[in-house]
Amino acid sequence: MSADVAVLGAGMHPWGKWGRSFVEYGRAAARAALADAGLDWTDVGSVVGADTVRSGYPGYVAGATFARALGWQGARVTSVYAACASGAQAIGTARAQILAGLADVVLVVGADAAPKGFFAPAGGDRPDDPDWLRFRVLGATNPAYFALYARRRMAVYGDTREDFALVKVKNAAAGTLNPNARYRKAVSAEEVAASAVVADPLRLLDICATSDGGAALVLTSMDFARSRGIGDPVRIRAVSTVTPTYPRTVLDLPDIATDSAVAVRPAAGSFRASIARAAYEEAGLGPDDLSLAEVYDLSTALELEWYEDIGLCGEGEGAKLVREGATALGGRIPVNASGGLASFGEAVPAQAIAQVCELTWQLRGTAGERQVPGARAGITANQGLFGHGSAVVAVR
Missing domain, CATH: 3.40.47.10 (Thiolase/Chalcone synthase)
Incomplete structure (x- = not known):
């Protein structure tokens, strides 16, 4: 079985210091990715959210937060945190779900509303870190x-x-x-x-700044892409x-x-x-x-x-x-x-x-x-x- 998955949609909310909720940025990016893929929100079988630790509880359960913002429709949700690698782990999780046959269409979303200045440690004292x-x-x-x-x-x-x-x-x-x-x-x-x-x-x-922004991908199985007449999509191979x-x-x-x-x-x-x-x-x-x-x-x-x-x-x-x-x-x-x-x-x-x-x-x-x-x-x-x-x- 091929380990490739197709990228049918990509979308972003522009980066900046907008002073709004990370949910707004993620929702905008998700809608842009779905439009790019030519799919409806109801076509999505799974949402994988990349967590932010700076936005309270909604940030810790980003998958469910974005699913709710787009409108509950029964999709499974997953939330992942890996600091700067959170987005890649979200992509890896989505890919695994597709290859396992758990979903044909997975929406991956990450967004943040960053504080001014460099990032201070989050989560209290961690002397084992x-x-x-x-x-x-x-x-x-x-x-x-x-x-x-x-x-x-x-x-x-x-x-x-x-x-x-x-x-x-x-x-x-x-x-x-x-x-x-x-x-x-x-x-x-x-x-x-x-x-x-x-x-x-x-x-x-x-040195880079800290910013607000959001990004999203619509990933699908290769069979799903072909069923939509897309024979040569961009593919994630690793x-x-x-x-x-x-x-x-x-x-x-x-x-x-x-x-x-x-x-x-x-x-x-x-x-x-x-x-x-x-x-x-x-x-x-x-x-x-x-x-x-x-x-x-x-x-x-x-x-x-x-x-x-x-x-x-x-x-x-x-x-x-x-x-x-x-x-x-x-x-x-x-x-x-x-x-x-x-x-x-x-x-x-x-x-x-x-x-x-x-x-x-x-x-x-x-x-x-x-x-x-x-x-x-x-x-x-x-x-x-x-x-x-x-x-x-x-x-x-």
């Missing part, structure tokens, strides 16, 4: 640990602040072409350099939600030497690399087969790490790719043709779904001015706190 410890014991809020990664790249590989700025310039240029993006203004390297220092060497424009492998038990921080002035080279076989490797193995594809990629650019420096982790280049060669323009629109392997988090900001449970929306439009050839010519295969990648992997491979 390495990420809570990162915040409380080390004082390493997200911008601080993004900066640790950036500093290590500078020390070990010779990356520069100018290299990091090129990532923002590239993603901002793509974002100007995306009507769903929050920031649709070109940015120069000089503007990045002139923005406020947040955690040296990263400036304000090196979903990777792997966890780290022992002895890598302390997560999300670069190795730190006893002498804090000395950078430690990354250990072989990073967790992020294992996320992509599992997706490639399941899909029967490799980096050379890709037309494009969507990766989680929480910071400009972190995007360069992802180039290496998903196999677009060797260790320490990420900056070379961005300098050459290889990952820009029109380059050899565009990365974040959507504009990435640099243009959207972060709406956590929606983000991994939004990445697959972009792959869908690109593989259909309907991405407008940001279209990657002849796109046939793409990968998404991000990482949720506490060891949640997230990668999806889509093909046409």
Whole structure:
């Protein structure tokens, strides 16, 4: 039996700071995805919601919340939480239900209404959580640990602040072409350099914002797609939600030497690399087969790490790719043709779904001015706190 499922619909609520309920964003995205699929809400047999922890109880039961917002019609519901990987786990859950024969049509929805500023830990004290410890014991809020990664790249590989700025310039240029993006203004390297220092060497424009937004997908069995006369839909071929492998038990921080002035080279076989490797193995594809990629650019420096982790280049060669323009629109392997988090900001449970929306439009050839010519295969990648992997491979 084929492990592919069809993507018949993709929809989004534009990102921004709208000041409304996450339910409104998710409902709008779901309706857009259903319209894109040419299906009615009553055709949906299952709803999988990606949870948000910032919106009270409705956020914890997102599947039921969105089903209610669209109008109770008897569909089964599932709610999943995996921090930034929530959307990928929602897609994986929907795919499993389809392949198990539990539903022919599954609606996947994620949406968030984000607070101003960086995300503080949610859920109270969690002394058994390495990420809570990162915040409380080390004082390493997200911008601080993004900066640790950036500093290590500078020390070990010779990356520069100018290299990091090129990532923002590239993603901002793509974002100007995306009507769903929050920031649709070109940015120069000089503007990045002139923005406020947040955690040296990263400036304000090196780090993504927090945003409101929503994204949704309508996934179906291949048989259902064919019954609707769609013989060549975009297909999800792999979903990777792997966890780290022992002895890598302390997560999300670069190795730190006893002498804090000395950078430690990354250990072989990073967790992020294992996320992509599992997706490639399941899909029967490799980096050379890709037309494009969507990766989680929480910071400009972190995007360069992802180039290496998903196999677009060797260790320490990420900056070379961005300098050459290889990952820009029109380059050899565009990365974040959507504009990435640099243009959207972060709406956590929606983000991994939004990445697959972009792959869908690109593989259909309907991405407008940001279209990657002849796109046939793409990968998404991000990482949720506490060891949640997230990668999806889509093909046409």
